[in-house]
Amino acid sequence: MTYYCSECVMNWHPYQCAEGCCPECGRGTKRTPDEPSSDAALRHRAALAAAAKRERYERFEAFYAERELQRIAA
Ligand SMILES: [Zn+2]
Numbered sequence: 001m002t003y004y005c006s007e008c009v010m011n012w013h014p015y016q017c018a019e020g021c022c023p024e025c026g027r028g029t030k031r032t033p034d035e036p037s038s039d040a041a042l043r044h045r046a047a048l049a050a051a052a053k054r055e056r057y058e059r060f061e062a063f064y065a066e067r068e069l070q071r072i073a074a
Contacts, residue, residue: 002036003029011037016044023047 002011005022011034016023024047037043 002032002034002040004032004034005029008043010040010043011035012040012044016040023051 001014003014003017003020003022004011005025005027007025007027008022010022010024011032012023012029013036017029020029021027022029023044
């Protein structure tokens with residue numbers, strides 16, 4: 001059983017889909033009886049790495065936004 005994303009045309013392992021959402025595009029998936037795509041593990045890792053990078057960048061931005069505010073307030 002896999003979770004299918006019609007947007008990415010990917011069959012993901014269920015554990016790769018947080019709350020049933022495609023790890024790559026974030027859209028909903030459909031349960032299918034098909035085999036997982038051969039590159040599911042690779043693309044899942046890439047999607048996780050991209051998400052981690054995005055999150056780091058957001059924290060970085062938040063850090064500087066806060067510092068700017070403190071500077072203005074001072
Ligand atoms: Zn997708």
